[in-house]
Amino acid sequence: MSASYFFLLSDPNVQYVALGAMLLTGSSALMGTFALLSKKSLVGDAIAHAVLPGVCLGFILAGTKEPLWILAGAFLTGALSVYLIDFIVHNSHIKEDTAIGLVLSVMFGAGIVLLTAIQKTGNAAQSGLDQYLFGRAAAINRQDLLVFGTTSVLIMALVIVFFRSFTLLAFDRHFAHALGFNVKFIQFIQTTLIVLAVVIGIQAVGVVLMAAILITPAAAARYWCNSVKTMLWLSSAFGMISGLCGALISYAAPAMPTGPWIVVVASVIAFVSLLVAPEKGMLSRSLRQRRLQQTIAQENLLKTLYKLGEKNEDFLHERTAQEIMRNLKSARPQKLLRQLLKQGYVERNNNHWKLTEAGYLRAQRIVKIHRLWELYLTTYMNIAPDHVHDDAETIEHLLTPELEKELERQLGYPSTDPHQSQIPYRKT
Amino acid sequence: MDYAIEIHDLTVAFDRKPVLWNIDAHLPAGKLIGILGPNGAGKSTLIKTIMGLIPAGSGYVKIFGQPLKEVRKRVSYVPQRETIDWDFPVSVMDVALMGRYAHTGMFGKLRRADRDIALDALRKVGMEAFANRQIGRLSGGQQQRTFLARALAQRADLYLMDEPFAGVDAATEKAVITLLREMTTQGKTVLVVHHNLQSARQYFDHLLLLNTRLVACGPAPEVFTPDNLRDTYGGNLTLLTDVANLMHQEQHPVRENKLQQE
Numbered sequence: 001m002s003a004s005y006f007f008l009l010s011d012p013n014v015q016y017v018a019l020g021a022m023l024l025t026g027s028s029a030l031m032g033t034f035a036l037l038s039k040k041s042l043v044g045d046a047i048a049h050a051v052l053p054g055v056c057l058g059f060i061l062a063g064t065k066e067p068l069w070i071l072a073g074a075f076l077t078g079a080l081s082v083y084l085i086d087f088i089v090h091n092s093h094i095k096e097d098t099a100i101g102l103v104l105s106v107m108f109g110a111g112i113v114l115l116t117a118i119q120k121t122g123n124a125a126q127s128g129l130d131q132y133l134f135g136r137a138a139a140i141n142r143q144d145l146l147v148f149g150t151t152s153v154l155i156m157a158l159v160i161v162f163f164r165s166f167t168l169l170a171f172d173r174h175f176a177h178a179l180g181f182n183v184k185f186i187q188f189i190q191t192t193l194i195v196l197a198v199v200i201g202i203q204a205v206g207v208v209l210m211a212a213i214l215i216t217p218a219a220a221a222r223y224w225c226n227s228v229k230t231m232l233w234l235s236s237a238f239g240m241i242s243g244l245c246g247a248l249i250s251y252a253a254p255a256m257p258t259g260p261w262i263v264v265v266a267s268v269i270a271f272v273s274l275l276v277a278p279e280k281g282m283l284s285r286s287l288r289q290r291r292l293q294q295t296i297a298q299e300n301l302l303k304t305l306y307k308l309g310e311k312n313e314d315f316l317h318e319r320t321a322q323e324i325m326r327n328l329k330s331a332r333p334q335k336l337l338r339q340l341l342k343q344g345y346v347e348r349n350n351n352h353w354k355l356t357e358a359g360y361l362r363a364q365r366i367v368k369i370h371r372l373w374e375l376y377l378t379t380y381m382n383i384a385p386d387h388v389h390d391d392a393e394t395i396e397h398l399l400t401p402e403l404e405k406e407l408e409r410q411l412g413y414p415s416t417d418p419h420q421s422q423i424p425y426r427k428t
Numbered sequence: 429m430d431y432a433i434e435i436h437d438l439t440v441a442f443d444r445k446p447v448l449w450n451i452d453a454h455l456p457a458g459k460l461i462g463i464l465g466p467n468g469a470g471k472s473t474l475i476k477t478i479m480g481l482i483p484a485g486s487g488y489v490k491i492f493g494q495p496l497k498e499v500r501k502r503v504s505y506v507p508q509r510e511t512i513d514w515d516f517p518v519s520v521m522d523v524a525l526m527g528r529y530a531h532t533g534m535f536g537k538l539r540r541a542d543r544d545i546a547l548d549a550l551r552k553v554g555m556e557a558f559a560n561r562q563i564g565r566l567s568g569g570q571q572q573r574t575f576l577a578r579a580l581a582q583r584a585d586l587y588l589m590d591e592p593f594a595g596v597d598a599a600t601e602k603a604v605i606t607l608l609r610e611m612t613t614q615g616k617t618v619l620v621v622h623h624n625l626q627s628a629r630q631y632f633d634h635l636l637l638l639n640t641r642l643v644a645c646g647p648a649p650e651v652f653t654p655d656n657l658r659d660t661y662g663g664n665l666t667l668l669t670d671v672a673n674l675m676h677q678e679q680h681p682v683r684e685n686k687l688q689q690e
Contacts, residue, residue: 037516165534168526171516175578178479178505179530180497186534226517226562 014251020140020148021243024204027152029217029239030159031197033232034190036218037170046104047198048210050081052111055132056118064125067147071199078195081107135206135259151200155193166190167228205259212263220270223277242266296397299366301336302345304328305355306363315360318352364424370396371417372407378418385418432457432586432617438487440477445676447473449641460612462622462632466661469639471621475588479505485682501530504584506575508591514564520574521559524550527581549580569600587618605631
């Protein structure tokens, strides 16, 4: 498998396409990061669709598929869409999402009309113009590479120069303004670069799928980091990987389109990120939830042993699993007991279990917090004593030592809870 | 007397609807000044207009006797907490460093000295230990302290703060007010939008009572009277509100000679 890919890369045509796709997706992902952070993801989609009439106009004016004319036309209508959205939002009662939807569909519709009109003329030079719908990555040649390369380098350089301004504008526009930053100028540069990224990006994936390579790598990158700088690196790396894989897949499997494959790879990266990223990923979240539930179940068992001991002041008394089960609502008490045994909170003597010293202290703390919280609710929040138990059941597992101390201090170390049960304090 | 802020006949309108009418006020330098008023009184609008974030319909503001443009570096602004995107990938230190941008500008390099100043600001508000924490993983009080640190790092002379005590715990409120007091003793001017009447009296040297128009402005003991408070909080001037709504409906200009807004 890897040998065949290696073989592919030695073909100059494949090299052009792979390198071209990587440059396009990498630089789009950079600007996509700022679009995402400024909550302008949808605007990116509108720009992408609005580029189509520009492509057609460029062709009509030049009479051939001259890349510079087409890029210029695309850039013009792409930028126009941004200002149109802005104009509608500021001068009418139409909200931004509606304005985006309006501009996107009107511009795309105009593009399709122009495209059809051009195709009807029977001009031989027009064949292949419809590739702008889904991308023409497979047709990237040496000359294209030069144009894309220059544009990508320009975008990267300006992102470095304007990094601070773009970040601050996305994070806290008012503060940027208050500092005397030229907000309008920064906004203009940022919009120009996003349009530029879209215009060259549509060469790879086409107007319909462009939003995907603009936003998807950035969305995936957000899962892995908490800094804008890292996010930019990751996002452009994800973009490049998608570009490279898309190009290779389309060559390895005949008749496979490049653009859509780039989008598929980007989506897979985003999906995997959503699933497995540390902290923010779904797996890590559900694992945390599970661990929390397990701790709650274990603590409830310790509490049960403590309360059984409370009846005759003998907390370290040995008890059978059956006796514990009778007093504890749990599906798998045996498993919990084994876990607690491993952690050193209980001891086992044949079929008898008892709290260790550490287990006793932990159980005592939970019971104490439970009763203190019940008292807090009844005294500070005037909640009836028969309504406070359920709240306390949750809080007892949650409270940090600092909050525990604060609670004790505010209540003044009371001796009994609202139900006249003793509040146990650790003897010092 | 030195004035930090002079407001002259300031009128501000949103979509032609006036939210501030003819405000005239002089705010002394080196004082802790509170802006008090009910919801919708235009408190935030006033400091945003002073900061140049909202254009004035008429009138003007001078800061330290000069237009804002000339003294921008010396003025720091703390926005309302709910306007911030707390999920944004920046750390506490990143936010504090933003205060230094007032001196480096859009492109200047942040020097090591700037980092030291930012870190020092974080230390002052007790957030040093959280320097690398993403801002969304802080409590409300810690978030407010972080933004205060950003303002401190700017080393400004005038601080405009929009509801710095909204949603913070009592300990933070106390720590912040002590810090603000300390700043005024060093000659800094601090202007705070505040909503709690109970604490206003003891917190501020100087008060500006606002309810779409200026009710009173002066030293706290003189201004904080039952009559003034009743004027500020007791019912809006219904005629004034009606006229404002009419101006919005008819898209009437705020001033005759301003037929075309912007």
